[in-house]
Amino acid sequence: MKLYTTSAIHDIEQQFGFRLSKSLGQNFLIDKNIRDKIVEGSLIGPDDLVIEIGPGVGVLTQLLAEQAAQVIAIEIDKSLIPVLKETLQDYPNAEVVNEDVLRCDLKSLIAAHHPKGAVRFVGNLPYYITTPIIMKILEDRVPADSITVMVQKEVADRLQAAPGNKTYGAITVAVRFYCEVTKVVSAPKEVFYPRPNVDSTVIRLDIRKDCPVKLLDEASFFAVVKAGFGQRRKTLHNALTGIYGLDKAQTGEILAKAGIDPGRRAETLDMDEFALLANTIIKEQKE
Numbered sequence: 001m002k003l004y005t006t007s008a009i010h011d012i013e014q015q016f017g018f019r020l021s022k023s024l025g026q027n028f029l030i031d032k033n034i035r036d037k038i039v040e041g042s043l044i045g046p047d048d049l050v051i052e053i054g055p056g057v058g059v060l061t062q063l064l065a066e067q068a069a070q071v072i073a074i075e076i077d078k079s080l081i082p083v084l085k086e087t088l089q090d091y092p093n094a095e096v097v098n099e100d101v102l103r104c105d106l107k108s109l110i111a112a113h114h115p116k117g118a119v120r121f122v123g124n125l126p127y128y129i130t131t132p133i134i135m136k137i138l139e140d141r142v143p144a145d146s147i148t149v150m151v152q153k154e155v156a157d158r159l160q161a162a163p164g165n166k167t168y169g170a171i172t173v174a175v176r177f178y179c180e181v182t183k184v185v186s187a188p189k190e191v192f193y194p195r196p197n198v199d200s201t202v203i204r205l206d207i208r209k210d211c212p213v214k215l216l217d218e219a220s221f222f223a224v225v226k227a228g229f230g231q232r233r234k235t236l237h238n239a240l241t242g243i244y245g246l247d248k249a250q251t252g253e254i255l256a257k258a259g260i261d262p263g264r265r266a267e268t269l270d271m272d273e274f275a276l277l278a279n280t281i282i283k284e285q286k287e
Contacts, residue, residue, distance in 0.1 A: 003059045004032045008191050012057055016083050021195060025126025026077070028056045029150075031191035038122070038202050039063045041184030042148040047117030049110065051144075053133060054123050055081065058087035064122060065091040070113055076100045101133055106142045108241060118145040127152045127196075131171060134205070138178040147179070147205040150187060156201035163270045170229040173271060174222070177212060179205035210211050213275035220244075221278040228266030228274070236269075236277075237262035244281060254280050 002008055009028055012018055020026045037061060044050060044067040053072035056060045057080065065071045068146055071094040075084065081098050088094045097104070110119055121144055125133055129150045137147060151159075154167070159181050161168040161180040173180065189195050218224050227243045228236060241251045255262045258280040260273060269277070 003057055004030050004035050006030050007186075009193050011076060013084055016079075016086075018083060019080055022078060023052040024054065025128055027126075027192040027196050029059050029124055029125075029191060029192060030193045031187075034187050034191050034202075035059060035063060035184060037185040038124075038148065038150070039067060040201060041182075041204055042120055042122050043146065043204070044120055044122075045117050047115075049113055049115035049117065049119050050122055051106070051107065051109070051119070052122050053149075055084060056095070057083050058125065060122065061094055065237060066234055069093065069117060070115070072109065073097055073114065074098055074101045074104060078104055098170075099215075102136055105141065106137065110143060110150065119143060120145055121147040122149070123147075124150040125186050126199075126285055127155075130155055132174065138175070138205075138207070144207055146207060147200065148184060149205075150200050150202050153186070153199045153201045153273070156183065156203050159203060159205075164268050166267070168267050169232075170225050171223050175205065175276060177221075177273060179207050181205055205210070213271055214279070215275055216279045216282040221275055224264070224278045224281065228269065232265065232267060235263050235265060236260065239266060240277075244285065246281070250284070254284055257284070267284065 005153060046069060047177065048068045050064050050071045052061055052071060052073045054066060055075050061071060063072050073084065074092060074097045075081065078098050079098060086097045119166060121137060134147060139146060152241065158167045158172055159175050161172050164236040182204045184204050187200040187202060191197050224245060228239050231239055236255060237251055241248045252262055258276050
């Protein structure tokens with residue numbers, strides 16, 4: 001069955017009595033070209049383990065199973081489990097797990113499957129939960145090589161933004177700290193059923209093996225990023241005052257030692273400058 005058609009979704013709804021859930025943000029892909037580009041852009045090899053988040057009815061899952069050694073499809077909606085058992089019955093290397101990915105022990109799941117190749121996450125994620133899922137994988141240091149996901153276009157723009165761009169923010173710095181971001185393909189609202197209100201973009205996050213900047217303390221780096229973007233309209237001098245108990249005079253001294261103009265705003269700093277600022281604060285605290 002060609003699952004990437006509206007008629008196929010309607011047939012499944014009738015056969016299984018399935019109803020799309022707005023609360024789970026279910027929008028199924030109904031475009032073969034976009035489906036193929038997502039799998040191609042995921043860079044899946046024949047020895048790889050793929051973890052698909054939110055397989056839906058299996059539109060992507062079938063093709064993923066043809067490309068990878070193993071596929072674990074994590075689906076939170078229990079009403080889709082019998083659907084997936086049917087659509088994936090010819091794919092013995094595809095396993096369905098009925099869990100909430102945010103509560104799933106991904107490290108144990110991966111270890112239990114003894115991957116010979118790379119570990120790659122793929123997913124058409126509900127917009128409302130995109131960032132929490134991405135950050136869970138990254139912050140938990142899940143042993144993966146890449147995350148290829150369908151996200152809201154404005155989220156993709158934010159993750160690819162350069163310093164000085166109005167969409168550049170804390171999430172930009174955080175994701176780029178862990179990953180290199182590559183656009184795979186644009187996905188207009190028309191390629192989904194039901195049709196969402198916004199366009200989407202597929203991006204691939206290639207997870208870095210090494211830290212991109214030299215840090216004395218990673219937690220301090222993220223604290224500085226968070227404080228800097230906490231109130232975007234404030235200058236760095238004002239935004240960072242109070243962090244680690246620093247008063248205005250101490251904040252000014254730190255910015256001067258780091259060679260950063262106190263009148264600048266966080267959105268103008270690149271990752272190296274955030275690292276320099278965080279390291280300068282740590283050094284000052286030790287003296």
